[in-house]
Amino acid sequence: DLKVFDINPTVAYRNGPFRIGGGVQIVRSIVELTRDVNLLDSGYVGVELGGGAGKPTRSLVGLGDRAAAVEPLPEMLGNLRAAVPGAAAVLGTAEVIPLAEDSADVVIAAQAFHWFDHGRALPEIARVLRRGGLLALVWNTRDDRDPWVEKFSGIIGEEDARSSGGAFGTLERVVSVIEGGRFGPVERASFEHMQHLSRETLHDLVLSRSYCAV
Numbered sequence: 344d345l346k347v348f349d350i351n352p353t354v355a356y357r358n359g360p361f362r363i364g365g366g367v368q369i370v371r372s373i374v375e376l377t378r379d380v381n382l383l384d385s386g387y388v389g390v391e392l393g394g395g396a397g398k399p400t401r402s403l404v405g406l407g408d409r410a411a412a413v414e415p416l417p418e419m420l421g422n423l424r425a426a427v428p429g430a431a432a433v434l435g436t437a438e439v440i441p442l443a444e445d446s447a448d449v450v451i452a453a454q455a456f457h458w459f460d461h462g463r464a465l466p467e468i469a470r471v472l473r474r475g476g477l478l479a480l481v482w483n484t485r486d487d488r489d490p491w492v493e494k495f496s497g498i499i500g501e502e503d504a505r506s507s508g509g510a511f512g513t514l515e516r517v518v519s520v521i522e523g524g525r526f527g528p529v530e531r532a533s534f535e536h537m538q539h540l541s542r543e544t545l546h547d548l549v550l551s552r553s554y555c556a557v
Contacts, residue, residue: 369534370402373449373479387411390447390471392437392464393455395419397427399481404429411447413440437464445473453481461519469525478526480517486535499549 374388387410389403394412396419403410404427411431414420424432435441437452437459450468452459468478487493517529540548 367402367405369481370399371406372532373451373477374406374408376477387447389449389451390442392450392452393458394423394432397423397430399451399453400427400430411442413437438467440467440471442471444470447471447476448473449477449479451479451481454483456480457516465519465523465525478520
């Protein structure tokens with residue numbers, strides 16, 4: 344079985360607010376891409392896979408959209424339900440999504456797609472998406488153009504290809520989507536956002552990395 348998250352659930356949830364920034368802007372842009380297609384009368388506008396702390400799910404609910412989150416860890420699922428009571432939060436994985444066929448306009452995987460078994464997950468995602476729906480893969484990357492951030496990246500190290508960092512957004516990350524033949528052309532968009540962190544929250548951010556959490 345695929346080990347979906349190699350991270351302490353308590354640490355992951357506590358540090359959720361530091362991981363996906365600019366959430367509402369990103370989710371709004373993703374959902375707007377489907378506005379020219381007939382939306383579902385039932386089902387969900389957005390489904391987040393690997394719900395975790397549920398930041399995209401919170402944004403969907405905040406925008407007034409029907410949302411669901413699929414989370415593989417029971418401990419995280421309880422926190423997710425408490426944090427986003429307006430969403431349908433269910434136990435499951437990207438490889439076995441417990442939702443009906445053609446039930447979502449958008450499927451979002453935020454900081455999560457690299458953990459999936461793509462050979463099993465992509466057919467499941469295609470099953471859940473309605474015709475004309477969208478698969479959105481979201482990652483945070485540090486802006487190493489800033490000298491301080493570049494130095495910070497050198498201190499905490501780089502993750503390997505299966506962990507939660509590295510060269511996200513590159514062609515290698517979506518090659519399985521392209522080769523799978525189930526989805527249309529891959530497009531890329533970047534959103535800049537800034538986080539204001541204290542010494543303590545910066546420490547928490549480092550600990551939220553799967554290769555640092557203990």
